[in-house]
Amino acid sequence: MSETIEKALGDDRVAMTRRLAGDIADGWYVNLGVGMPTKVADMIDDGREVMFHSENGILGMGPTPAEDEIDPWLVNAGKKAVSLTPGAALFHHADSFAMIRGGHIDLCVLGGYEVAENGDLANWTTPSGDILPAVGGAMDLAVGAKRVWVLMQHTTRDGAAKLVRRCTYPLTAPAAVDRVYTELGTFAVTEEGFRVLTLADGVSLADVQARTDAPIHG
Amino acid sequence: MSETIEKALGDDRVAMTRRLAGDIADGWYVNLGVGMPTKVADMIDDGREVMFHSENGILGMGPTPAEDEIDPWLVNAGKKAVSLTPGAALFHHADSFAMIRGGHIDLCVLGGYEVAENGDLANWTTPSGDILPAVGGAMDLAVGAKRVWVLMQHTTRDGAAKLVRRCTYPLTAPAAVDRVYTELGTFAVTEEGFRVLTLADGVSLADVQARTDAPIHG
Amino acid sequence: MIDKRVADLAAALEGISDGAVVMIGGFGAVGQPDALVDALAELGPRELTIIANNAGWSAETGIPRLMDLGLVRKIICSFPKGSTVFKDLFTAGKIELELVPQGTLAERIRCGGAGIPAFYTATAAGTRLAEGKEVRTFRGRECVMEEALTADVALVEAWQADRWGNLVFRGSGRNFNPIMAMAAELTIVQAHQFANELDPNVIVTPGIFVNRVVQVDSRVEKLLAAQKAS
Amino acid sequence: MIDKRVADLAAALEGISDGAVVMIGGFGAVGQPDALVDALAELGPRELTIIANNAGWSAETGIPRLMDLGLVRKIICSFPKGSTVFKDLFTAGKIELELVPQGTLAERIRCGGAGIPAFYTATAAGTRLAEGKEVRTFRGRECVMEEALTADVALVEAWQADRWGNLVFRGSGRNFNPIMAMAAELTIVQAHQFANELDPNVIVTPGIFVNRVVQVDSRVEKLLAAQKAS
Numbered sequence: 001m002s003e004t005i006e007k008a009l010g011d012d013r014v015a016m017t018r019r020l021a022g023d024i025a026d027g028w029y030v031n032l033g034v035g036m037p038t039k040v041a042d043m044i045d046d047g048r049e050v051m052f053h054s055e056n057g058i059l060g061m062g063p064t065p066a067e068d069e070i071d072p073w074l075v076n077a078g079k080k081a082v083s084l085t086p087g088a089a090l091f092h093h094a095d096s097f098a099m100i101r102g103g104h105i106d107l108c109v110l111g112g113y114e115v116a117e118n119g120d121l122a123n124w125t126t127p128s129g130d131i132l133p134a135v136g137g138a139m140d141l142a143v144g145a146k147r148v149w150v151l152m153q154h155t156t157r158d159g160a161a162k163l164v165r166r167c168t169y170p171l172t173a174p175a176a177v178d179r180v181y182t183e184l185g186t187f188a189v190t191e192e193g194f195r196v197l198t199l200a201d202g203v204s205l206a207d208v209q210a211r212t213d214a215p216i217h218g
Numbered sequence: 219m220s221e222t223i224e225k226a227l228g229d230d231r232v233a234m235t236r237r238l239a240g241d242i243a244d245g246w247y248v249n250l251g252v253g254m255p256t257k258v259a260d261m262i263d264d265g266r267e268v269m270f271h272s273e274n275g276i277l278g279m280g281p282t283p284a285e286d287e288i289d290p291w292l293v294n295a296g297k298k299a300v301s302l303t304p305g306a307a308l309f310h311h312a313d314s315f316a317m318i319r320g321g322h323i324d325l326c327v328l329g330g331y332e333v334a335e336n337g338d339l340a341n342w343t344t345p346s347g348d349i350l351p352a353v354g355g356a357m358d359l360a361v362g363a364k365r366v367w368v369l370m371q372h373t374t375r376d377g378a379a380k381l382v383r384r385c386t387y388p389l390t391a392p393a394a395v396d397r398v399y400t401e402l403g404t405f406a407v408t409e410e411g412f413r414v415l416t417l418a419d420g421v422s423l424a425d426v427q428a429r430t431d432a433p434i435h436g
Numbered sequence: 437m438i439d440k441r442v443a444d445l446a447a448a449l450e451g452i453s454d455g456a457v458v459m460i461g462g463f464g465a466v467g468q469p470d471a472l473v474d475a476l477a478e479l480g481p482r483e484l485t486i487i488a489n490n491a492g493w494s495a496e497t498g499i500p501r502l503m504d505l506g507l508v509r510k511i512i513c514s515f516p517k518g519s520t521v522f523k524d525l526f527t528a529g530k531i532e533l534e535l536v537p538q539g540t541l542a543e544r545i546r547c548g549g550a551g552i553p554a555f556y557t558a559t560a561a562g563t564r565l566a567e568g569k570e571v572r573t574f575r576g577r578e579c580v581m582e583e584a585l586t587a588d589v590a591l592v593e594a595w596q597a598d599r600w601g602n603l604v605f606r607g608s609g610r611n612f613n614p615i616m617a618m619a620a621e622l623t624i625v626q627a628h629q630f631a632n633e634l635d636p637n638v639i640v641t642p643g644i645f646v647n648r649v650v651q652v653d654s655r656v657e658k659l660l661a662a663q664k665a666s
Numbered sequence: 667m668i669d670k671r672v673a674d675l676a677a678a679l680e681g682i683s684d685g686a687v688v689m690i691g692g693f694g695a696v697g698q699p700d701a702l703v704d705a706l707a708e709l710g711p712r713e714l715t716i717i718a719n720n721a722g723w724s725a726e727t728g729i730p731r732l733m734d735l736g737l738v739r740k741i742i743c744s745f746p747k748g749s750t751v752f753k754d755l756f757t758a759g760k761i762e763l764e765l766v767p768q769g770t771l772a773e774r775i776r777c778g779g780a781g782i783p784a785f786y787t788a789t790a791a792g793t794r795l796a797e798g799k800e801v802r803t804f805r806g807r808e809c810v811m812e813e814a815l816t817a818d819v820a821l822v823e824a825w826q827a828d829r830w831g832n833l834v835f836r837g838s839g840r841n842f843n844p845i846m847a848m849a850a851e852l853t854i855v856q857a858h859q860f861a862n863e864l865d866p867n868v869i870v871t872p873g874i875f876v877n878r879v880v881q882v883d884s885r886v887e888k889l890l891a892a893q894k895a896s
Contacts, residue, residue: 027438029644049438051600051644055768056693056841059642060600072696073825073837079694086633087438087600089642092840092870093693093719094550094776097769101551101787102618104644125794131757133765134747135795140769143788144551174792245668247874267668269830269874273538274463274611277872278830290465291595291607297464304863305668305830307872310610310640311463311489312546312780315539319557319781320848322874343564349527351535352517353565358539361558362781392562543782552773553804555785574783574813583804606867637836638868 013153013183018043019198020109020151020181024050028106029099031055031141034078037109037151051087053105055137057096060088077137100137100144108145110138112152112180114167117193117214119177121150122169142173154182154211161213163187163194184208192217231371231401236261237416238327238369238399242268246324247317249273249359252296255327255369269305271323273355275314278306295355318355318362326363328356330370330398332385335411335432337395339368340387360391372400372429379431381405381412402426410435440601440649441630445475448624448650452589454481459545459590459620460488460499461613467605469591469613469626470498471652476591477501487512487545487585489538489612491522503531512585514538535565540582542615547584549618549645554583590620594641594649597627601646602639610640617645626652670831670879671860675705678854678880682819684711689775689820689850690718690729691843697835699821699856700728701882706821707731717742717775717815719768719842721752733761742815744768765795770812772845778816779848779875786811820850824871824879827857831876832869840870847875856882 013036021043024030031053032038042063044050052061054076061076062083069083076082099105114122121142125133142148155161163180179197180187185208186198195217196205209216231254239261242248249271250256259281262268270279272294279294280301287301294300317323332340339360343351360366373379381398397415398405403426404416413435414423427434442448449472452458458476462468474497484507491513492499500519502508510532516522525531536544537559547555556579560566570581592613595606603625605613617623623646630651672678679702682688688706692698704727714737721743722729730749732738740762746752755761766774767789777785786809790796800811822843825836833855835843847853853876860881 051438053644054838056696056838058838059644060636071837073839075694075696075838084636087598087602087643088636089602089634089639090636090835090837090840091639091642092844093768093772093842094845097772098546098550098618099642099644101769101773101789102549103551104549104618132746132753134745135765135767136745137768139767139793139795140789143791144769171793173789269668271874272608274466274608276608277874278866289607291609293464293466293608302866305828305832305873306866307832307864307869308605308607308610308866309869309872310614311538311542311612312615315542316776316780316848317872317874319539319543319559320779321781322779322848350516350523352515353535353537354515355538357537357563357565358559361561362539389563391559543780547785550773552785552787553807553809555777555782557782577783579783604867637834 015200016181016183017151019186020149023186024107026050029053029059029104031100031105031108031145033108033110033138033141035111037111038078040109040151053099054082055096055100055141057091057093058082058084058088060085097137097140100140103144103146105145107147107149108141109149109151110141112150112162113169114162114164115150115177115180115189116164116167117189119175119189120167121148121172121176122167123150124172125170127169138172142176147178148176149179149181150177151181154184161211164213184211187216233418234399234401235369237404238367241404242325244268247271247277247322249318249323249326249363251326251328251356251359253329255329256296258327258369271317272300273311273314273318273359275309275311276300276302276306278303315355315358318358321362321364323363325365325367326359327367327369328359330368330380331387332380332382333368333395333398333407334382334385335407337393337407338385339366339390339394340385341368342390343388345387356390360394365396366394367397367399368395369399372402379429382431402429405434439599440643440646441599442648442650445471445650448472448626448648449475449479451622452476452479452481455483456481456588457485457487457586459587459616460486461590461592461611461616463489463608463611466607467593467609467611467613468498469593472591472624472626473498474501477505477507480505480507482507483509485510485512487587489514489541491516491519493518495519495521510534512536512541514541537565542612544582544585545612545619546615548586549615552584554581556581585619587616587620588622590616590623592617592623592625594625594627596629596631596634597625597646597649598631598634598643601625601643601649602634603627603641603646604634604638605640614641617641623647625649628652669829670873670876671829672878672880675701675880675882678702678856678878679705679709681852682706682709682711685713686711686818687715687717689817689846690716691820691822691841691846693719693838693841696837697823697839697841697843698728699823702821702854702856703728704731707735707737710735710737712737713739715740715742717817719744719771721746721749723748725749725751740764742766742771744771767795772842774812774815775842775849776845777814779845782814784811784813815849817846817850818852820846820853822847822853822855824855824857826859826861826864827855827876827879828861828864828873831855831873831879832864833857833871833876834864834868835870844871847871853877855879858882
């Protein structure tokens with residue numbers, strides 16, 4: 001493994017999250033899945049206006065409030081305290097998922113176990129071990145949003161590929177993913193499979209291909 | 219035709235409407251169809267509380283306001299100015315028909331062309347002549363409300379029966395009607411057909427049967 | 437910065453083309469996007485499909501005016517009575533009508549906005565309006581399958597709007613407006629007033645459903661005065 | 667006079683029997699009808715089916731307490747993780763789970779309240795959660811048929827209620843509460859405050875959907891304080 005690649009892989013996920021945040025257009029309505037995707041909200045530059053949606057009934061979700069400004073009646077989909085930005089609106093769960101399922105959310109950012117070159121997404125349960133499967137809103141978001149971008153490490157901790165020909169994990173949704181953001185780059189899901197949009201600094205196409213179980217088109 | 223019957227038939231519809239109003243229980247949520255049913259609202263005695271629903275998004279609809287108290291932003295399903303009573307709520311059309319279709323309206327009072335002894339209702343269009351059929355909310359109300367009471371003259375102006383074995387007019391809904399209020403009495407729709415609940419003053423079962431095209435059970 | 441407010445009716449209606457499917461809110465005189473409809477008549481796109489509760493009342497304004505100008509190919513509504521314009525065109529076979537029960541119309545529109553392609557309802561089962569529709573029994577009750585309605589454009593009236601397109605309504609002015617706002621590609625709102633910022637707890641239509649807002653003095657008061665005088 | 671206010675939790679819960687299907691609102695700590703659920707645990711009806719988004723967190727309170735007391739036969743939810751109580755019962759085969767995507771769960775409940783017996787959605791099509799479900803293609807997209815959910819009882823939390831049962835919520839406290847209120851035979855509300863009369867324009871749940879309201883000091887603040895301390 002080259003030194004630059006090692007460095008990219010050792011990145012604390014900030015760079016890939018920032019890269020994704022930079023690709024969000026002003027004025028978009030964006031839902032962020034729990035975990036790493038949540039951090040995207042902190043990386044929207046000042047002066048830009050993006051409206052964040054939380055499936056439990058918030059549009060215009062703002063950052064974590066200071067301890068003394070917490071409104072105990074306001075939590076996000078991860079059950080953490082949040083704030084409201086100007087222009088926010090509140091609604092119930094059926095209206096919230098009407099936004100999602102009805103194609104009104106411009107972008108949903110999700111984590112992933114596997115993404116296949118046909119856009120299949122697996123991010124909700126493992127093939128065998130998950131005694132207690134929990135799906136939450138993942139399936140609704142994956143089929144409903146106008147764009148689905150997956151933000152994840154390029155490989156598992158054991159080095160196994162997560163960008164694959166066909167998912168081996170149970171699907172969240174077929175043909176759902178538009179882009180994948182990893183520490184190695186940004187990859188579009190196209191009719192011919194994965195295509196590079198951006199490579200991280202010091203990363204070559206060959207580096208990516210070596211860590212991917214499907215053809216990567218330059 | 220006996221004198222008393224003539225008198226009952228000549229009634230200006232006030233008595234039958236009042237009879238129906240008296241059968242409404244306190245606390246019911248009630249939708250009144252356009253035309254004669256609308257008058258029911260004026261015949262609820264003081265001190266009783268009945269919540270009137272209008273399909274264009276009002277619960278707690280009150281009487282026609284005085285000219286100088288008209289709110290131009292508030293009309294009923296007949297497009298006339300109305301007022302709100304204490305405890306009123308406003309909502310959109312899908313929520314309004316969720317109340318209707320979901321079985322939350324305790325009573326709907328509709329007009330009718332024909333009611334059959336199996337509860338079939340015809341009240342929206344004529345068999346032949348209606349070049350321009352208009353249905354409005356009649357079909358939704360007839361299938362959705364907990365109880366459907368039809369308020370109508372016992373016969374047509376030409377003396378033809380409107381309580382019949384089988385409807386000849388196009389149906390609004392099959393097996394929908396629970397009761398019929400006419401100037402001759404109040405009739406329940408039961409498994410064996412029409413059954414008398416009340417006869418108007420001076421009206422006999424034979425009088426009713428003579429004007430009805432289905433068996434009337436005493 | 438998100439700002440959906442536009443300067444005038446022309447800017448509000450920009451880009452509506454021939455063949456568009458157009459939802460129009462309102463029930464009675466209340467909640468009618470009258471200024472938008474009249475401006476659409478001036479703009480003059482042809483072969484329109486209109487989705488609305490009524491076919492309107494007067495040939496001088498609103499939906500009947502669109503029809504009178506020959507701009508409408510079809511109307512989907514629950515109550516086409518009222519204007520002689522529609523009746524005349526319909527009896528002459530010059531306009532198509534899809535008659536839908538009012539609650540089914542509302543639910544089809546709401547489903548269009550909510551990404552539900554079809555649903556079942558007991559409404560209209562066993563009647564003439566179920567002819568040609570798929571029927572299926574749930575819990576012993578016969579139901580018809582109804583498909584969602586969506587549109588290219590929704591014309592909506594609101595009481596107040598802010599720059600994000602959040603809307604609140606007044607009185608019975610909601611009617612079809614909030615659900616039509618959800619169901620169109622391009623939702624255009626005429627608002628009686630602009631507000632700096634609306635209370636998040638009382639917003640009825642979140643701005644996500646709204647594309648453009650134009651401020652228009654409401655004609656509801658005038659219309660009602662005219663009705664009373666007549 | 668309509669007055670849906672009741673004096674205490676016992677009066678609020680009267681008549682809930684064994685085998686009842688019970689919807690329970692709330693998402694995270696917000697909008698949980700916690701006092702009602704704990705009082706239900708005291709009341710002790712058995713063989714309950716619970717419909718809720720989560721299976722809860724702590725064995726001492728809420729849904730896990732109902733389970734720990736052996737009162738629950740089945741849960742229908744989107745996210746059963748959190749409490750070890752459920753996990754232990756489930757792995758021991760002592761409780762049934764119907765796992766439903768969150769948006770499908772919300773829509774099934776809303777349809778239950780709206781008298782729609784079934785609908786189609788693309789959610790879950792082509793996944794393990796569509797197994798055994800009817801599939802059908804609309805506009806080129808595979809969809810599954812989902813049936814409505816109704817309940818005998820809904821336990822709901824609101825911010826304010828009036829004597830007619832009209833409700834308003836606060837912050838993210840709506841979540842499943844307004845739709846569950848629509849979908850149950852008997853809707854029981856714990857409200858943080860009674861109001862004399864609510865503004866008709868801002869009511870979220872009209873009183874028609876509500877049967878009983880009891881005033882309860884909210885524990886949201888306390889819970890959040892405890893969470894922060896831990």
